[in-house]
Structure formats: structure tokens, C-alpha cells
Amino acid sequence: MALFNLLLSWISHALVFLLVLGFIAFLCYCLYIKHIHDKYDHIPGPPRNSFLLGHSPSFLKVMKEGGNVHDTFLGWVEIYGPVCRVNALHYVLLLVACPEATKEVLMSPKYPKDKFLYKRLFYLFDERFLGNGLVTAQDHELWYKQRRIMDPAFSSLYLRGLMGTFNERAEKLMTKLTEMADDKTEANMLHLVNCVTLDVIAKVAFGVDLDLLHNSSPFPEAIETCLKGMVYYIRDSLFKYKPKNWPFIKDVRKACRLLRTTGAKWIQERKTAMKNGDEVPKDILTQIMKTAGKEGNMSKEDEEFMLDNFVTFFIAGQETTANQLAFCIMELGRHPDILQKAKKEVDDVIGMKQDISYDDLGKLVYLSQVLKETLRIYPTAPGTSRDIPEDIVIDGIHIPAGITIFFSSYVCGRMDRFFKDPLKFDPDRFHPDAPKPYYCYYPFALGPRSCLGQNFAQMEAKVVMAKLLQRFDFSLLPGQSFEVLDCGTLRPKGGVVCSIKHRDYKQEVDQQ
Template sequence: MAVFFALLSLCAKALVILLVAAFLCYCLYIKYIHMKYDHIPGPPRESFFLGHAATFLSAMKNDEVVHDKFLEWTETYGPVYRINALHYVSVCVFCPEATKEILMSPKYPKDKMVYKRLFYLFGKRFLGNGLVTAQDHELWYKQRRIMDPAFSTLYLRGLMGTFNERADKLMDKLGEIVDNNVQAKMLHLLNCVTMDVIAKVAFGVDLDLLNKSSPFPKAVETCLKGMVFYIRDFFFEFNPKNRGYVNEVKAAARLLRTTGAQWIQKRKLAMQNGEDVPKDILTMIIKTAAAEENMTEEDEEFMLDNFVTFFIAGQETTANQLAFCVMELGRHPEILKKAKKEVDDVIGMKPDISYDDLGKLVYLSQVLKETLRLYPTAPGTSRDITEDIVIAGIRIPGGVTSIFSSYVTGRMEKFFKDPLTFDPDRFHPDAPKPYYCYYPFALGPRSCLGQNFAQMEAKVVMAKLLQRFDFTLVPGETFDILDTGTLRPKSGVVCTVKHRNYTN
């Protein structure tokens, strides 16, 4: 027995020595990383280990926008600077030439650290290897090829009927709000209509969220907020105080994936039985995938990954853009008046908006683009720099992540005069085009596949709103931004709404 305890003691001492040695080695490695990259300008680290992580955690706890900190540092340290967290180094890049070089080229893969953490959300498969997160170029390209037909111009033109129908449901709901003399919570209403559009257009499901309750809006919101904690706070899930919230996030992710699997399987079965099925995005994806050689079980999971990706990205960001647009039009009556006049000239009293009408709504397009300049609802992206590169005269050794933010460049005086002023004329057809400093849908081969879909939907909803209603922001409405990974109006954009009076 004594020998046993002696051996146990020796093992314990050996383990302590190994742990101490490992810790010292890790400290030396962090020091080596600092020495390798500290020639790059950047704010002082708050600690040896955590680097600048505490700044971001503080911003999250105080409901601040992390990208405002990036903007502040850009003004202090220039368009290229370094930030640290543990042994990770990221280089923030806000110069157009490097933005073009890196985002437009497939040789710079998506950031391994961030996008791997989106594969699982607190251990539950979330976005997996879908279009947004796939890092391997061949894997991504295969998925993109499967998805492309569902977003062709010809197919999108055929969606105008659904866009009109769902927008009309929103107009009906606003009519009820006017009749009941209550305030309209525009962000909530717009979230309902954009999720209705996605469910109907993409998956042939009629949720009717404006009139029925559903767990989906809450599940999406929970997943997005959980995603921010999971990415920005490495230790969040290990804090016992957060266990209940982590389980809530996992349950929300499970709900989305389980629902997606059911909808996909139901559609596949209907197609196999020769039943008439909607010619929607889901049917096109399944048909195209069936023609793909060597489809595997993992490919089936990719379809589910893309269901979750599209369900979230195609709904949340468009709703937020529309809410910010309403907010800014409410702040600027002269711009609102001009947008209404264009809608009156192009649409008049027509009940339905045609695809050709969208091209004539030039000023409304400018308003929506300016909204995304100030409030890019998906504000940032990142890429891995695997080889040495020189950016703005600064040598960047390979092995770092490059961070890009359309929020930052969109608010830089260098690129946009009086950047905090909402001015749709910046995007007038004859105005100079921004040079790689405006990219709310990212750039290059990995840019957002659904951007045309989203902007068509946004234009239909806004045109009908301007055609039928007058709205004003309630007194005391705030214009703060809530950073939940995507950006949304913190106040919810509460408005007083009235039917338009065409007799004046």
C-alpha cells in the first residue's frame, strides 16, 4: 500500500511538472507570436494572455457595437492594425486595395477559427459545412453549383407574385394597427414578413407569422445571439452560470435543423411519388443535387446546413435592413417625401409591383443602398492569410486572420464625406462608385448568393409601405444599434402609422 501511495505521489508530481512545463511552453509561444507580429501597429494589449479580448467582452456586456471599436482604432492606428487574443493574431484591414486583393481571390480561405466555430454551436451542429462556412474551395464550389439555379434572374422574376402577396399581408396588418389606433413595432412586423417570405418561397411552407404564433423567430434570435457569445467569448460555455442559456441555444439550433430535415424529407418523398410540388428553391436544390455525381450522406447534411444558413441569413438581415430604412426615412422627412413621389410616379395605385417596376425605382434603390452603408446588417467577414503579404507598406507574415468590416469603411470620412449623414444621393447612378469600401454582401466568389433575392424583396416591401401608409417615429425613439452578430435597431423602430391621404 505504501508503494502504491508513493507511486501515486510521484505521478501527481510528474503531472504537475508536465502542466507547469506545458504552461511555460505556451507562454513562450505567445511571446514568440508577439515578437513575430508586434511590428504591425495596434492598440496596447490589455493583458499578456487575453490581449484585446477583454475590450470585446466589455462591449458585449454593455450592448455596444464591436465595430465601433474597430472604427475608433482605425482612426488612431491607421487602416491596417493588429489585435491579439491568446495566441491568435488578427489584422484589421480597411484599405480598398488590400480588400480587393484578398476578398476577390479564392486563394485566401475563410477564417478557420471563426467559421469552424459556426460548424457547431455549443456542440450542436449549426451551419455545418454550408455555403457560408465551408472552407475547402472544392467543397464550397460543389455546394454553390447546386444552389446557383435557385437564384437565377429568371427564377427570381417568378417570385414577384409571392413577394407581393406576403407584402400585402403586412399592409393588411398595418391597416389593422391603424384601425385599432396602436403603435407599430416595425422590426417585429418586418421580421414576420421576411420569415414568411423565406418559408413560402424557399420551402413551400405557409407560416403566416403576422397572424399566428411560431417558435421560429425566437429560435433564430436565440441562435444568433448565442453565436456571438460562442465566437467572441472562448470561455462562455465553461461558466456554470451560463449553462441554462447554452442549453437554450442548443435547443433552438436543434429545432431549426430538425424542422429543416422534416421539410426536406417531406419534399423528397413527394417528388419520388410523382406528386405536384411547388417550383420553389427547395425543389430546385433537391433536383440539382440529385443530378450531382457521388452524392453522399454528408452531401445530404450540406443541404440541411444550407437550409439553416438560408433560413437565417435570408430573413434576419433583410428585416433589419428594412427596419433601419424605416428608421432613417422617419428621421428625414425630405428624403421620405422624395421616395414617396417616386413610388407614386412608378407604381401609382397598382395593387401589384412588377419586376420591371423594380428597375424604375432608382431613388428607392439609393435609399436601400445608403441604409446598408450606415447599417450593414452583416457587417464583417474574415479571411486567412497563409503566406507573407505586404499591405499599405506593412509586412504581414503568413498565419494570421484578416478582418474586414463594411461598417467601418462605410463610416470613414476618407471614403464618404460626412459619413454619419444619411444621403441616398451618394448612390446616384452618376455619382462616383465606392472603390472596395462598400461591401454589405461581401465581395468576390464568396459574396452573398442571395443578395439579389434580398434586395428585390426589400424593394417590394418598402414600395408598398410608401404607397399605402404615412409613418412617423414615436417621440423619444432611440437610434441605437444592437450588435447580435447581425446589426439591428435596438429600439425596434416603433412608429405611428396612418393611411395615406391622396386628396391633398
């Protein structure tokens, strides 16, 4: 009995000690947060929701209601100015809508990518996601080595060679739309263009035929699950500790594993082909394998490194282009005059021919303006962030080192300071003779870390849109939402549901 009482006494003292220790640790953390507040509170910003959580409750409220957090950012910048402070626990983020600072920071390699954000993209709920690939690599030398090896797969010479695949996959969509027009079936354009862009990246990057317009595949759902998980993982630090979220987190981990195990399978098949001396395409997968540099004797780390880039290209090469196409179709459906002007250009340049050439794309000037204007209002990758390792002055405000800056193309694109009547869809803003936006339009980021695949994406988008305008009339069905859904990337919330009809050229001529 005495031994039991002694043990009970020891446990009681241990618990008291742990509680005191926990209280001291919490107090120290609160003092550290107070230090952070004192260091950065001279920078304008909205009132914090709470001392500890900062502005996090505002983000979570917007997410819970299905809103777009970038609209919140836009509102704050319009109220508090082009340098706006945001707090979350002990982290401080600056929203910056100042072209001079955008130029200074994004155009220089001395400002590394945001450690907090890109560490959260390395693993997604403890499952390796983008790892240390091109998008997430923070070390400049490591990134530069990868970029140098990948560049040939995105050269103009290589991209010219992709026109056959772009045309072929876009034709599959036209065939599907023909069937829907004949059957008078409603078309969810976001879903359809998602199938096409995923088909394209699978074929031209990894040599795989998915044919998602006719076959089912787990990839679209896996990508969507990963992106949704990414948003919660980045914006809600406590998300993974809430038991009600554990089933969803399990699904996210499963989706990550699916992408990486599929990549491992495709890489192994390519390695076997190389080893057997078979001819292999000079595609992104080949470039990924060259990055490792040890096709015959790769370590586990080398294999993970290749899978990082596999997942990076598989997601980045599909999701944003599909969303841009859907937003473009949505805006053309809302603006019949712009739609007719775009159709006339396609008729003049392409005529009735089925295969669009690389040279044809350069002649589709107005369609390029339409696609650029789409990305101004709806930048599907809405922004990028950088760490500031040294003191800097922005718009007359002293910014101490150690802070993260978020540059939002979404915010800048919707400010009347940079674009007159910013919510008006006006492709003439990007007319060849119009003044160029000065560091306030950057849907593919800027500088050395700008998107490697931007020319690839715009070529693909042009081919799909040109064929659509050439063959079909489409109109938006009434009653659908035109709101923006924030899933890490931005997409049309309503899916862009259209009625599709074959173009009646005879009627068009009669009307003219």
C-alpha cells in the same frame, strides 16, 4: 496499512507529475504566444489588455454593456491606421480598411475563409449549426460545386417568378398595418418585418406557409437564440466553461436542433413527393436536394449536408433583410425630406396599383439609393474574413503568412476618408451619376464568395418599402433608442416603434 500508504504516495507523486506537466505545457503555450507577438507586433494596434488574453477583455466589456464591437474597431482603425492588429490568446486578427487590399483579397479565390471563425459556425456549442454549407465551406472546390448547383434558384428569370410571393406576403403586412392604423396601435416595425421576411423565405425557399403575422412559431426565437449564441461562441473562448452560462448554452443547442429537425422533416416531405412523382416547386429546397444528388439513397452525411444549407438559407435569407428594412424605416422617419422624395417616386412609378411588377422595381431608382445608403451606415452583415496563406504587403506594411484579415463594411462606411460626413444619411451618394465607391462599400461581400441572395434580398426589400410608402404615413415615437445592437448581425436596438396612419392624399394635394 502499508498498501494504503504506498497508494497515497503513488497518488501524491502522480499529482505532482501532472502539476509539473501542466506547468511545462502552460510555459510552452506562453512561449508560443510570445513567438506570435514577436512575429506580428510590428503591425500597429492598440495596447493589449493582457499578455494571454490580448484584446479579448475589451470585446467582452463592450458586449457586457450592450455595445457594438464594430464601433470599437472603427475607433482603433481611426487611431492606428488602415491596418490594425488585434490579439486574442494565440490568434491574430488584422482589421483592414484599405481598398487595394480589399480588392486583392476578396476578389481572389486563393484566400480562403477564416478557419477559426467558420469552424465555430460549423458547430455551435458542440451542436451542428451551419456545418459545411455555402457560407461556411472553406474548400473552394466544395463551395464552387454548391454554388454552381444553387445559382439557378437565384437567376433573374427565377427571381421574376417570385414577384407574386413578394407581393402576397407584403400585402399581409399592409393588412396588419391597416388594422394597427385603425386601432391607433403602436407598431414595432422590426418585429413586423421580421415576420414578413421569415414568411417569404419559408414560402419561396421551402414551400411552407408560416403566416407569422397571425400565427405563433418557435422559429423567430430559435433564430435569435442561435445568433446570440454564435456571438458569444466566437468572441469569448471561455464562455462555455463558466457554469452560469450553461442554461443559455442548453437553449442554444435546443434552438439548433429545432432548426435542423424542422429541416429534416421538410426535406423528407419533399423526398416523398418526388418519389411519388408529385410536382414540386423549383425552389431552394429542390436545389439543396440536388446538391446531395442521391434523393433516393442518401447517406447520413448527405442528409447532414442538406440540412447545413437548409439552416444557412433559413437564417441568411431572413435576418439581414428584416434588419435592413427596419433601419431604412428608422432613417426615413428621421429625415422627412428624404421620406417625401421616396414617396413621390413610388407614387409616380406605382400609383395606386396593388401588385408591383419586376419592371417597376427597376424604375424605383431613388428607393434603391435609400436602401443602399441604409446598408452603408448599417451593413446588417458587417464584415467578412479571410486567411492569408502567404506573405503580403498592405499599405506598406509586411504581413507574414498565417494571419486572418477582417474586412469591415461597417468601418469603411463610417470613415470620412471614403465618405464625406459619413454619419449623414444621404441617398444621393448612390445617385446613378455619382462616383462609385472603390472597394469600401461591400454589404454583401465581394468577389466569388459574395452573397448569393443579394438580388433576392433587395427585391424583397423594395417591394415591402414601396407598398409601405404607397399606403401609409409613419412617424417614430419619441424617446426610443437609435443605437445599433450587435447580435452577430446588426439590428436597431429600439425596434423602430412607429405610429401608423393611412395616407391622406387629399391633404397632400392641398399642401402642394
